[in-house]
Amino acid sequence: MNTNHDAHQKCLSWAKSNPLMIRYHDERWCVPCFDDDELFAMLSLEGMQAGLSWEIVINKEASIRAAFLDFDIEKVAKFDEAKVVEILQNTGVIRSRAKINAVINNAKMVLKIKAEFGSFSAYIWGFTGRKRVVHELRDLAEMPAQNELSRAVSKDMKKRGFKFVGPVIIYSYLQGVGVIDDHLVGCPHKNYSEQI
Ligand SMILES: [Zn+2]
Numbered sequence: 001m002n003t004n005h006d007a008h009q010k011c012l013s014w015a016k017s018n019p020l021m022i023r024y025h026d027e028r029w030c031v032p033c034f035d036d037d038e039l040f041a042m043l044s045l046e047g048m049q050a051g052l053s054w055e056i057v058i059n060k061e062a063s064i065r066a067a068f069l070d071f072d073i074e075k076v077a078k079f080d081e082a083k084v085v086e087i088l089q090n091t092g093v094i095r096s097r098a099k100i101n102a103v104i105n106n107a108k109m110v111l112k113i114k115a116e117f118g119s120f121s122a123y124i125w126g127f128t129g130r131k132r133v134v135h136e137l138r139d140l141a142e143m144p145a146q147n148e149l150s151r152a153v154s155k156d157m158k159k160r161g162f163k164f165v166g167p168v169i170i171y172s173y174l175q176g177v178g179v180i181d182d183h184l185v186g187c188p189h190k191n192y193s194e195q196i
Contacts, residue, residue: 007186013140020058026189032132032178032196036120039177040110041071044103046173047164048094054172056094063092068103073120077107102163109162124177127153131194133174134181143182146171 015021033039048064049057057064067087069075084104088095110120117123127149137143146154150171157165174180183190 003186004188007184008188010140011184011187011189014054016055018055018058020061021055024058028176030175030178030181030183030189030191033176034121034125034196036110036114037071037073039120039124040073040076040107041065041068042176043106043110043165043173044068044071046169046176047102047106048096048099049172050099050164050166050169052094060092060094063090064094067093073107073110073114076104077111079104079107099164106162106164109157109160113160124153124179125196127156128179130196132181132191132196133179134190134192134194136185137182138185140184144171149180150174 012022012025015025033042045057045061045064065071067090084097084100087093087100088097113120113123117126133149135143146167150173151167153174154165154167154170157170171180175182178196181191
């Protein structure tokens with residue numbers, strides 16, 4: 001085994017040999033995202049994770065995306081109570097009224113941000129001056145649960161009325177959309193560039 005292979009295996013140990021999780025690690029995790037609907041989708045999925053494992057979310061991801069119309073921000077912002085009841089009956093999703101309501105609430109908040117900043121992407125990437133934050137972790141145990149950046153983003157989003165955006169959820173979100181790169185040193189998927 002070469003070093004890269006070892007680092008790759010170590011880096012994706014949280015994927016627990018689940019093919020969907022390995023694919024998430026290899027193709028999406030820490031990859032910069034600029035698409036507003038996808039940035040909203042990831043925020044929603046991270047919120048759905050609260051109190052559960054990311055693996056549960058990934059296993060249900062396709063059904064969750066279908067239930068929320070691929071997280072089309074405009075459409076989700078218009079979901080009414082009948083739609084919430086419909087989603088609550090869907091066994092393929094995470095059936096939490098609080099989380100479903102939060103997704104709908106957050107879609108409305110994203111629309112306000114788009115009106116103010118031009119795009120949700122401009123808002124999210126504005127916290128780092130459109131730069132990636134590349135950590136040099138050698139072990140997953142070194143990965144913080146939250147940091148100064150995630151606390152700042154969380155605080156601002158809470159002030160704007162977002163729900164399920166605590167600093168731990170937001171840290172994971174910032175990794176998910178590529179603002180933070182926490183691939184371990186030596187993982188072939190690590191991208192050392194701060195530029196986007
Ligand atoms: Zn990795």
